[in-house]
Every structure is written in C-alpha cells, then in structure tokens.
Amino acid sequence: MANSYYDPADLRKFGNITEWSEELGKKFFDYYGKVFEEGALSAREKSLIALAVAHVVKCPYCIDAYTKDGLQRGITKEEMMEAVHAGAAIESGATLVHGVMMMNKYNKLSM
C-alpha cells in the first residue's frame, strides 16, 4: 500500500477497475462517456456541474480531473469558483433546511 490513501498517480489507473469486472466496468465507462457528450446541455456546462459535484462529494480525483477539464475548455477560474459555491450552497442548504426539523421537534416538546 502507498503511504497515503490517495495517490494522484492512481487517477491514471481508473480504467483498471474494468479488469476485475469487465462487464460492469465497461457499462460504467460507456455510460460515463455518453453522459458528458454534447446534449441538451453543452459539454462545457456539464464540466462545471461535474466540478461542483466533485467538491460536494469531496473526491480529490474528480477535483483534479475537472479542474484540468475546465482549463482545457477555456473555463475561467471565476466560473469554476462560482460552480463550487453553487455546490457548497446546496450542501449547506441541505444541512440548514434540517433546522426546520429541529424547530418542529423543539416546539412539539415545549410547553
């Protein structure tokens, strides 16, 4: 094992997951490739969504990959940071909206 759980060089080996389960691995990569093609959303828009989600799920490999992907597409750092904030806002909103549950419970238990 490497000295850390995450090794940047492992990103290059992502495709190797297919070796231990060819059918599922192949299905996943076919699906993955199809998702990021131009569609009703542009590939550029999908790249920014992927970057935001990468931060929300806190995946270092995905942050590495989609920062680079954004640079390749000419996406500016201001656009990238706004996407990260969009992800962060939903994530913090998801926490805060549970505050209503806390308020409900508090009120129910209080005289």
Place this chain on the structure above:
Amino acid sequence: MEQSILTEIKNAAKKSLKARHNELADTHRQMDILNGDLFADGELPFFKDKIAQTGQFPLKPRKLEILQINVGYMCNQVCEHCHVDAGPDRKEIMTRETMEQCLEVIRNTGAHTLDLTGGAPEMNPDFRWFVEEASKAGIQDFIVRSNLTIILANKKYHDLPDFFKKHNVHVVSSMPHYTRNKTDKQRGDGVFDKSIQALQALNKVGYGMPDSDLRLDLVYNPSGAFLPGDQMALEHDFKKALKEDFDIDFHNLFAITNLPISRFLDYLLASDNYEDYMYSLVEAFNPSAVANVMCTNTISVSWDGWLYDCDFNQMLDLKVASKVKHIKDYNEEVLNDRNIVISQHCYGCTAGAGSSCQGTVA
C-alpha cells in the same frame, strides 16, 4: 527577501533560456530529457513504437503543401511557453542572401502555402522587402504569423495592417485567451490590451470581417500544463467574448498543443508537471491524427537556411534526414523521399484532435 527573489525570477523570465545560460538552451539536454527514464524504463512507449503499432512507422511525407520559413528568433515578447526561446536578446536573423535563396524556392515550389514565422518576423530588417518579393510569386495562401503587439511596439510598425493588406497577407496571430489575466500571465503584462488594440486596427482595414477576403485567424495555446479543448467550442467562446467585449471580428481559431520543448519544457520541469503532461499526451494519442500531422505536408526553413520537418524539430536542431539539408541545395523531389525525424515531443501533434500550425488535423 522574498520580494527580491520574486523580482529576480520575474526579471529572469524576461530573458531567453539562451541568455540565461539555462541548460535547456542546449538541444542535446532537451533530447536527453525526451528520451529519459519515463520512456527508457518502459513506463510510456517511445513515439516510434507507438506509431509502429498502427503501421505508421517510418513516417513519410505526403505532397508538400506548406513552406514555412522562420526569418529569425528575435521577438519583442518573451512568452513563457515559447518553443522558439524567442526574445529581444536573440540575434539569429535571416540575411538577405538566405532570403534570396528562399525566394528562388518560393518561385518554383509546388506548395500552395507560404508561412512566415519567427520570433516576430516583422523585426527582421529585410522583412518588408522579402514580403514584397515573395508576394510576386503568386502563392495561393501567404501567411505571416504576427504576435499582434509588434504593431504597437514602435511607430515604424504602426502601418503593418495596411502593409499586410497591400500584399494580401493572411494574418495568423496568437491569442491565448479572451481574458486579460490569462493572456498576460502567459505572454507578459500589458500584452492583452495591446493585442486587443492591434486586432481592432486589423479589423479597421478590413481584416477578419465576416465577408472579407483579408484572412485573420487566431492561434490559441493553453496557458499551462493542459491540452487544448475542442477547437470549435473554443472558437465559439472566443468569438462571442471578443465581439461582445471589444467588437472584434476574426475568422478561425487554431487550437495548438504546447510541445514539451524549450521554454515550455522548462516550465513543465520547474512546475513538476512534466510527467503528468507526458502521460496526458500519450493517453490522448490518436492514430488518425498521425496520418495528417503537419510534418507530412510541410518543410520548415531556419533563419540560416537549414531544412527541418517542422518548426519544433528546427528548435531541437533535428535536421531533415535527406541528402538535401539546406535551402541552397533545395530539391523538392529528393526531399519528399525522406523519413520524418521523430521523438517523444511528436506526441504533442498527435494528441486528441491533433495539432499543427493550422490547428487540429483529425
């Protein structure tokens, strides 16, 4: 203390590798790196072996279409990614005698495109004479690669847009991004504003306008250790931003991959990006780009008249593998029967949609 180190680094960056006596100014050192452990240990395949897998080795020329002439390495800019290692301190300039030899070839070549590059070609004292003489040869497409800022660099260059127009020159200009900070970071402070002014000056005389025959194309190089994205998508973004923000028109955008040589190699090594970048290039290898790679339809001539398969080989001092090696002995038929000289830098031209001085090839 820290400030003085920063200043030192910034000042050093304003000189060529050659003037800084950087070890990468020696092309042998660059070749050692390109042939180094990453490939020698079998981690990544040598370019030769990679193209052999698809039966494309040895790489042979197709019909010659483009004659690219480098009239000198002197430039008013010192861009961080420059594969020529060009700058104000470079004194290698094509003489009129060599230009005469080039003109002889231009008058008789079967190539349909003449492509002048540098450095800043306009800084060669015989540049205008050469353009006037060359344009008489009636070549179909006559390109000058202009860095744009040269037009504003000195009063004597202010009339370049009119000069280009008079000789129906096709202007191809570098523009790394449509935002100020990305452009200036790669090419130097103030370059963005000057480039915008120069593009507006070219538009004013008719260059780049939608129905104009005066061709104005832009070249996009990534400003860092990543590959260019889709050329069409980038062109769309550049057109939209330059039109909305500055009312600038241009025809096409060529997306060019930075090759791991010279100052870009220096940058890759210093920023610890070399290995990842080489992986990216090899992973993006596209066999169909090999078939149309620019060395198969181009001859590159250096300021001192030597012949190369491309401008990158010129900068690595890898001369053509032919009996004819110099413009004074030029023979298109003999030259066309050569094997193209390749090394690991060639992965730069075969990645993704491919890359050439005319943009993508696949």
